[in-house]
Amino acid sequence: MTVSTAQSQAPTCGLAPALEATGVSLIYGNGPTAVHAVSQVDLAVHPGEMLALMGPSGSGKTTLLLVLGCLLQASAGRVRVEGQDIAHLPQVALSHLRLTRMGFIFQSYNLFPALTALENVQLALELKGHPLQEGRGLLRQVGLGERLGNYPRQLSGGEKQRVAIARALAGDPAILLADEPTAALDSANGRAVVKLLADLVHDQGRAAIIVTHDPRIGDLSDRVVHMEDGRILA
Ligand SMILES: Nc1ncnc2c1ncn2[C@@H]1O[C@H](COP(=O)(O)OP(=O)(O)OP(=O)(O)O)[C@@H](O)[C@H]1O
Ligand SMILES: [Mg+2]
Structure with missing residues (x-):
């Protein structure tokens, strides 16, 4: 497989990476049962860029996303968030960095069922x-201005994922990390969610890495990166 660029213009020229991995590896466990989930990965995503990370099941996509999201510590290599090497940051600083600079979106939405969308x-x-009043604006931004008072059970799958996206946008993060955000959605809702993510990245200058098996995400991304056996394919 090859690395392809879906858009001809390069929105990233001259900008420092929002997120950068250099020689990153992640090994689960040790000894004979160790799993080399991510091996020697170099990857950068820039402000205004949406990168799709694709590859077969077990190729290390989620693991790499967790390392880039500072949720798992790399076994080797460096992760830089907006130029800052996270290797020596204490846990508290790392949590703060995650909370203020990153937004996470998951396949299963992870909404609290007893709370409304708002x-x-x-x-x-x-x-x-951040001020709670910002919630309405965030939900309007994802097209849910009329669903503020709905509980998750009163929302469609696509609407639930939009609430999750609005939640990820809380605090205006520079970086969005999404793990198979459309996997639970039908084709029309999936496409709408992908389009929304692409607009949020391109119009607002955010950087995004979207793990996916979904070719629609690849089509709307600036770059598609393929993984196999823990490695990025050139
Ligand atoms: N917590 C863990 N402990 C041990 N091994 C793990 C753990 N999480 C994942 N693995 C292993 O690491 C490898 C990469 O897993 P990962 O979940 O990153 O793959 P993936 O590309 O996201 O797959 P999928 O497309 O199925 O979600 C797999 O061999 C998996 O079994
Ligand atoms: Mg995965």
Whole structure:
């Protein structure tokens, strides 16, 4: 497989990477049962760029995303967030970096069922020390201005994922990390969610890495990177 560029223009020229991995490896366990989930990965994503990370099951996509999201410590190599090497940051600083600079989106939405759409977003705003009033604007931005008071059970899959995206946008993060955000959605809803993510990245100058098996995400991305056996294919 090859690395391809879906858009001809290069929105990233001259900008420092928002997120950069250099020689990153991640080994689960040790001894004969050790799993080399990520091996010697070099990867950078820039402000305004949406990068799709694709590859077969077990190729290390989620693991790499967790390392880049500072949720797992690399066994080797360096991760830089907006130029800052995270290797020697204490846990508290790392948590703060994650909370303020990154937004996470998952396949299963991870919404609190007992909270409305607005309250789910406001919980994230509260955690991040931002005014709760921002919640309405974030939900309007993802097209859910009319669903503020709905509980997750009263929302479609696509709408739930939009709430999760609004929540990820709380605190205005520079970096969005999404693990198979459309895997649970039908084709129309999946496409709408991908389009929304692409717009949020391109219009607002965010950087995004989207792990996916979904060719629609590849089509709307600036770059597609393929992984196999823990490595990025050139
Ligand atoms: N916590 C863990 N402990 C041990 N091995 C793990 C752990 N998590 C994942 N692995 C192994 O690491 C490898 C990479 O897994 P990973 O979840 O990153 O793959 P993936 O590309 O995201 O796959 P999928 O497309 O199925 O989600 C696999 O061999 C997996 O079994
Ligand atoms: Mg995975």
